[in-house]
Amino acid sequence: MQRPLETLDPNLLKGLREHVHERLRQAIIAGQLPTGMLLNERKVAAELGVSTTPLKEALRRLELEGLVRTEPRRGIRVTFDAGQAEEMALARAALESMVARLAAARITDEALDNLRGITEGMKKATQSGAVSRLIELNEAFHDAIHAASGCHYLKRLLVGQLIYDKAARRFLLGDRDERGRALVEHLAILAALEARDEDGAERAMRDHIVRSGKQHVQTAFERR
Template sequence: MHRPLPALDPQMLKGLREHVHEQLRQAIISGQLPSGSLLNERQTAAQLGVSTTPLKEALRRLELEGLVRTEPRRGIRVTFDAAQAEEMALARAALESMIARQAAARITDDDIAGLRAVGESMRQATAAGAVRRLITLNETFHETIHAASGCRYLQRLLAGQLVYDKAARRFLLGDQEERERALAEHLSILAALEARDPDAAERAMRDHIVRSGRHHVQTAFARRKE
């Protein structure tokens, strides 16, 4: 009689689930898995090189996020489409532009100094094509503005949009021209905050998010129109 196999490390299993979830979410939001696609659990698990256990958990999370839908006797269907992507970008633009407006009236000198440092690091990362570093800095930039605004309720509402935002950012920032456009827009937001100009901060943030959201829709969904 053989000895029992050792149990999987819970942390390893958790990490695997996160990895599968991130891979599928990125594939959906980037357009690699188009709206209407049916996902076969066994085939998808084999493609990802995992068992169906972490895949099932990932699919449950994706359904909660509104990216897929379970269809009885058929499987899991991708539901994320261009209309949903545009709607989510507009929702984020509405929330973040108001947060930026409030931040312009409340931001401290220390906050400004922190944003300037992040802005300079973003400039360097953009020039170097350091995408991973730029993604992290991008998130830090926005999080600093959120904290400076003091708008906890708006931040809670915004949390529901971050699932889309993070995946779209990874997709978009792979392009150098987009990285340069995004840098210029972030520096415009910073300038408005430095001037403590609520109208300019609101406008700069809204324009940035709406423009990048439309670019994501045009780029990620172009293959579906061909």
């Protein structure tokens, strides 16, 4: 049986439309709103505690992102599936691994010190189970590598992939074992960057993203 969506707090700082969009995207990527499901707009709006106006706008954005599809005379159908999730993870792995390779060749001592500080925070957040903090540090880790690489074109290409990645990351890092695996992989990436090992940094980043992508597919789709 489908779990109902959590009611939104109307006092949230973001605009309500943004929250509706983000909540639905997370639910779709996590498999809470499964592939092929027809969304009843009134029911979804009632579960979220909002009117159908912000919901309709959120659904339009989700359609542009390729997560849902409008079917004439039928409604809105969830289209995000395991194949799409795997493709997006592989695309991100290809881009991020090249960014890591260039970062290994260009990274400064100052940037390495910043990454070491981030990973120390990740260790503490992993041990304490502070998921929200860990998600922030995870994003900071990858952002720091992007900055160290000096890549502007590749970073622009990554923007579309990060829409998927942020929602999948929140879903995955809720699991204690996954948090431990991710920490080990981030430390391996850092070690390769410290050694200025271009091949090693590329491989460590690619392996991390491909492995976590497969884990997301298995957890969100194959076990349902």
